[in-house]
Amino acid sequence: MKLSGWGRYNPQDCRVTRPRDEDTLRARVAEGGLIARGNGRSYGDSAMSGSNTVDMRGFDRMLSFDAEAGQLVAESGVMLDDIITTFLPRGWFPWVTPGTRYVTLGGMIAADVHGKNHHLHGSFGAFVDWIDLMGPDGQVRRCGPLDNSDLFAATLGGMGLTGVILRASFRLRRVETGFIRQETVPTANLTETLAAFEAHQSATYSVAWIDCLASGDSLGRSLITLGEHASVGDLPRRNRTAPFAPPARKKRIIPLDAPGFALNRHTVQAFNHLYYKRGAAKSGHSVTGWDEYFYPLDSILAWNRMYGRRGFVQYQTVLPLATAAAGLRELLETISASGLASFLAVLKRLGPQGRGMMSFPMEGHTLALDFPASRATFALLRRLDAITLAHGGRYYLAKDARLTADTLRQSDPRADRFHQLRSAEGLTRRFASLQSERLYL
Amino acid sequence: MTRPAVLILGARSDIGLAVARRFAAEGHPIILAARDSASLADAKADLVLRHSVAVTLAEFDVLDTASHAAFLDGLGPLPAVAVSAIGLMGDQTASEHGAASAALVIRSNFEGPAAILGEIANRMEVRGNGTIVGISSVAGDRGRATNYIYGSAKAGFTAWLSGLRNRLAKKGVHVVTVLPGFVDTKMTAGMDLPAKLTAQPGEVAEAIHRAVTRKRNVIYVKPVWQLVMAIIRNIPEPVFKRLKL
Incomplete structure (x- = not known):
């Protein structure tokens, strides 16, 4: 059957089986070339x-x-x-x-x-x-x-x-509850954004939505959301009797592929502008249900169809702390100048690698972007690769669909x-x- | 709030396990009955963890009809819902050439399930309530060269369920006939099934749960199967016998 990753880019014919016991699985392993x-x-x-x-x-x-x-x-x-x-x-x-x-x-x-x-x-x-x-x-x-x-x-x-x-x-x-105490901090540019991450190192959760189309003085402007698990006392009175049951959100589904032009530089720029203004105006504290806080996109089932039939690719790298500021600036300038728009752009401060031999994280900042799959996108991503390599960054394999073995080795010994x-x-x-x-x- | 118990016969099957999960999600205690029921310990742990319901494992052999009454006695109170997810596809060629393998298919799909459900039905009739769910097959709607031993046993089972429903309609006991069509299970592993006609075990379970709550009589899990089988049933025999189906 035709199979692809979540990005829906480049589907391939794959034989897929669904074993339900270890003996059947063992027989599959013996066949070789297996991936779970x-x-x-x-x-x-x-x-x-x-x-x-x-x-x-x-x-x-x-x-x-x-x-x-x-x-x-x-x-x-x-x-x-x-x-x-x-x-x-x-x-x-x-x-x-x-x-x-x-x-x-x-x-x-x-x-x-x-x-x-x-x-x-x-x-x-x-x-x-x-x-x-x-x-x-x-x-x-x-x-x-x-x-x-x-x-x-x-x-x-x-x-x-x-x-x-x-x-x-x-x-x-x-x-204690299924709610998150959330604080939104707007930042005006990249320097402020990175400083805000450092200032809020003790926050349990932190992530930034970054306006990757902003340029000049506003380059790197972001909305940083911080979060803490709420206690019962933090909840509005009406939720205190059922602290684990945030109001159910309506599930929406994207029923068909959006036309390729639906997400372009102008629509994304308009969206980003409004989203940033709205976020900045609403900045401050609020209490949010767990699903809305952690999984905003899960409420839009099959959101990956938003990018049309050719699918999209994710680009996620992490840059070490020492070079992150310069590297991110260069990445954002290159994206902003390319005329391509990433609808989702997320920046996050990461801690050290941990126990996994091939684990993605390292102390530094990770930027995640997605772009509709196109020739222009792949040309841009090659330029971003050069910047990532020059700043000692490396890639998240779970997001990757297009790296070469060479680029990977240059980034990741x-x-x-x-x-x-x-x-x-x-x-x-x-x-x-x-x-x-x-x-x- | 205590919910009435649901008995799953043939609980090792993928559909049986999915049905158990669906009813456990509503808070029903579950009895998983199968041969080598100890091997269902993981399934039991899963149901208890997910849904905090009581789960009992019961040793049961559908072909050992003489043991059925004692099996039911051993369960304690008669469950409110009994679901038979028992089935054996067998090997058509082997069934054509060996009376023993044909008998095994016929006994596993018809004689055995009819025996145990019949015993349960009699007890539910005495009690004056209960629901019996028999998972039959669209293969029973018309015999085809590729699986008519299995199909004829299922045809017998479907007719039996229909008669039972008729008999108990005024006795407070409801009978549901389930015709799943293709389902993605161990039984069909390795077959090349068309995706649009193939249900997941969870979809079958959802349909069964709905049918039990709404007292439906005969259900096709995917509505398209009703149409497919209507066409297949109505092909004139002189044409049908020449088809490769």
């Missing part, structure tokens, strides 16, 4: 294999929960949305969540996803106690920080290339070490994605 796929939310081709894509959503059982430690053991196909709807009413929330709740546990581990609290708490892998991994021989090994620790580190952020993640144990945190480990462990033949072949991982 969760809910298909990575943007590019990381969860696609032409010959052997394995849909893991048949493994979706929650197995045990230790309410003392907040420790949940679940199969890898369990959806984050199910975890939240099951445990939030009991006062638990994931320590780390990406920007969508329609991802699987296995996908979160494979991409070692980060959230708006990365600067304080690290990535998802920081809260994983162990992983049951099916290796190239079909054997299931339990890996953790003490047992098979090299394999554990390579699996966190390893994009499914070290084996099939079957089960994992990870931790949830106590929360870990890629060669990862490939060596895969070769030494006999993993390269058994586990491969279109991305791993493209990037020679």
Whole structure:
């Protein structure tokens, strides 16, 4: 069947099977060239294999929960949305969540996803106690920080290339309500934006929406949203009796592909202008439901169709702290001058890498952009690549659909070490994605 | 608020598990009945964790009809809803050439489910209420060369459910016949099924839950199957017999 990542760019014919027991899965592993796929939310081709894509959503059982430690053991196909709807009413929330709740546990581990609290708490892998991994021989090994620790580190952020993640144990945190106390801080330019991140390092959650079309004195102007889990006392009186039940939001769906011209420089510029003015006018404190705060796009089902039939590509890099200011300025100037518009542009301060050998984060700033797939976009992205490399930045593989093996290696010396480990462990033949072949991982 | 219990027969099947999940989500205690029921420990853990309902595992062999009465006695109070998700596709060629494999398919899809549901129906009739759900198949709507042993057993089961519904209509016991069409399960793994005609187990479970609450009689999970089968049933036999279906 035709398969693509969430960006819907460059669909490929892939054989997809959905095993529901370990024996069937073992037979798939023996065939080789396998990549496990969760809910298909990575943007590019990381969860696609032409010959052997394995849909893991048949493994979706929650197995045990230790309410003392907040420790949940679940199969890898369990959806984050199910975890939240099951445990939030009991006062638990994931320590780390990406920007969508329609991802699987296995996908979160494979991409070692980060959230708006990365600067304080690290990535998802920081809260994983162990992983049951099916290796190239079909054997299931339990890996953790003490047992098979090299394999554990390579699996966190390893994009499914070290084996099939079957089960994992990870931790949830106590929360008093399902609401977030939010503060919006408008900033006028890049210097202010970066300073604001530093000034709010102690905020649990922080992220900036950045107007990537602003230029000149306004280059890098942003709306920074800070968040804290609200206590019952923070809630409006009417919500205090049901503190875990924010008002249900209406689900909207984008029913068909938008025409390619719907998102262009002018519509995005107009939107950005209004959005910034509105945000700046409304700046200050508010209390928001968890789903609206963490997953604003999930309420628009299939929002990826907004970019039309040819799909879109994400560009996400992280620049180290020392070079971030200069690098971001150059990236933003280049984008602004290109005439191309990124509808979503997000900036976030990240903390150190953590335990995953291939994990994306490093101490610095990450910029995430998306552009409709087009020749002009790819030309722009090559220019952005040069800037990223010059400033010591590196790429988020879960977002990538178009890097070359060369560019990856120039940005990330870990890629060669990862490939060596895969070769030494006999993993390269058994586990491969279109991305791993493209990037020679 | 205590909800009445739901019994799932053939609980290891993907549809059976999905139905269990759907009813557990509404707070119903669940009884998972299957052979080697201990292997359902993970499924039980999942239902308990997600929905905080009581889940019981019960050893049950649909072909051992002599054990059915004792099996029901062992469950304690008669459940409010009994769902049979039991089925065996078998191998058509093997069934054509071996009476034993044909008998296994016929017994697994018709004789066995009819025996246990019949026993449950009698007890529900005495009690004066209850719902019986039989998962049959569109394959029973017309025999085709590729799977007529399975299809004929399902045809028998469909007719049996229809008769049971007729018999109990005035006795407070409701009978639902489910015709799922293609479903993406272990049973169909490896088959090349058309996506638009293929349901996920969760969709079947949703349709069954709706049918039980709304007291529907016969349901096709995907509405398009009603049309497809109407056409297939109405092809004149002289034409039909020459078709490759």
